Amino acid sequence: MLGLPASGFAGDTNNPTAAVAYPSFKIISQRNIFDPNRRGGAGDHGRRIDPNRLARAEGFALVGTMIGKGGEYAFFSGSDARYKKVLKVSGVIANYTVIEVAPDHVKLATNGSQITMPVGMQMKKLDAGEWQMVDGTIALAKTPEVSGATSSETKDTESSEDVPSVGGSADAVLKRLMQQREKELTK
Secondary structure, three states: OOOOOHHHOHHHHHOHHHOOOHHHHHHHHHOOOOOOOOOOOHHHOOOOOOOOOOOOEEEEEEEEEEEEOOEEEEEEEEOOHHHOEEEOOOOEEOOEEEEEEOOOEEEEEEOOEEEEEEOOOEEEEEOOOOOEEEOOOOOOOOOOOOOHHHHHHHHHHHHHOOOOOOOOOHHHHHHHHHHHHHHHHHO
């Protein structure tokens, strides 16, 4: 032949003496990013995160208010299902009682003290600590875009309905209430 070594041909890899042992392929199972049971390897350097040290944050935000013929409503969203509520005056969220609902804020009372919570603010608590008011809102799910036909239908039904409907998706109800509030503020 042309002076090439006989072991360089593909036909020679089928020879049992040329087979590679399984441990040679161990890296494939270690670095398989599609393995749901994969655990960190050498990059962790033996660090373990103590789950008892992780701070558990809870929070709720005042998303908006609505004042109409049907009553006064405060809309809350939060880190847990128990903080995602629509409350009237005397409603309770996280041991706070709603004592007043205004267009741009609510007043909350707990243990004899009162606080004013503006729309867009949130209350946060780490572990078993005290509730603290902080700026910003908790990330909310994106609301679906409303088509032109749907928004005109919403405007027609808003004038005849001042109480939030129980049916329909929460995002659609929230969007409709925000549009109604915007209309009230521009009057």
